[in-house]
Amino acid sequence: MRGIYIVIPTYNESENIQDMIKIIRSIDCDYHIIVVDDNSPDGTAAVVQEMQKSSAFIHMVKRPGKLGIGSAICDGIKTALSSADCQYIVTLDADFSHNPADIPILLEVAENADMVQGSRYMEGGKITGWTWRRKFISRTANCLYRYLLNIPQHEITTSFRVYSRKCAECITQYVNTDRYEYGLATALVIRDNGFKVKEVPIEFVDRTRGKSKLKVSDIVYSLRYLAYIFILRLSRNLGIQRFIRFCIVGTTGIIINQGLLWVLTDKLGIYYLYSALISIEGSILSNFVFNDLWTFRDKRRISSPVFIRLLKYNLLCAVGSSFNYAILWFFTDILHFYYLLSNLFGIAAALAWNYTISLNWAWVSLGIKKKKSNGK
DSSP states (O other): OOOEEEEEEEEOOTTTHHHHHHHHHHOOOTTTEEEEHHHHTOOOOHHHHHHHHTTTTTEEEEOSSSSOOOHHHHHHHHHHHHHHTOEEEEEEOSSSSSSSSGGHHHHHHHOOSSSSEESSSTTTTTEESSOHHHHHHHHHHHHHHHHTTTTTOOSSSOOOEEEHHHHHHHHHHHHOOOTHHHHHHHHHHHTTEEEEEEEEOOEEOOSSSSSSOOHHHHHHHHHHHHHHHHHHHHHHHHHHHHHHHHHHHHHHHHHHHHHHIIIIIIOOOOOOOHHHHHHHHHHHHHHHHIIIIIIGGGGGGTTTTTTHHHHHHHHHHHHHHHHHHHHHHIIISSSSOOOOHHHHHHHHHHHHHHHHIIIIIIIITTOOOOOOOOOO
């Protein structure tokens, strides 16, 4: 298998990049290695340029500044595609969190797939060296991406992947994200265009040299991107008019939730997590009333009696409420956000779940099933 290009984005990886390149070259000296460096102040580019003198298979793309890991990977893929012999493109990190020894395994699987994803979350995958907080954030992100956007693979956020040439060309055409949301954006493009995806279990090891580039702002930005994509696709697929009504009702629910939380916590002195239980239930009840009378009024005739609808809605919203509650606690106690701001993030997560179950279960009769459209 020839025409294999390895893309490695770097920023301040002078401690790792030389050893990484040497190990990859020892695995197969015919691999082309493309390092995309964001003008690292620690001299990462100079290390690579020195190594270029001894091998025509080492390539350097030096960018003017820190432009984001997503755009760095994309620029590396474009560079690889500029070579006519390029058949497969491997992307991985420079810090040895991805084991370069796994590259041949992923490439072998790639012979029968358009994209191969190195996965920490399928059977056989694991994470070594992370705190429980990092594991919680990563696991939660991958679950949200997978279930809210119906992406089939278990792993979405790590960049250890192999792309076929055709798949890579599609990505460069449709993906233009710059930061860590690149993993989600590419997964969506790959799914939407019907490419075949396979996963391979990997062990992800926390870096031992250098500093992590992930910041709280990156997490917030990725959540914002997820919310944008979810709303865009849900409104497109399930009806814009109903979704707008649901959002208006949801806005009143947010006001009730935040208002009760503030009054109970700041004015009455109740611990914020206890206040949250009351404020969440208050917003659930108000949302049910307005949705029942307005958003889903056309479904009331064929749905269950109002008491059953309320019971179903409350039970199912308990799942969304658990998202709300967990995120409220995590952002407040662990990340030290102001509790009302943390609650907004929790409400956003609950909104996605609540809309889906409202449309597909709470206002559907227990004895009625959706009919599949067959064009008749």
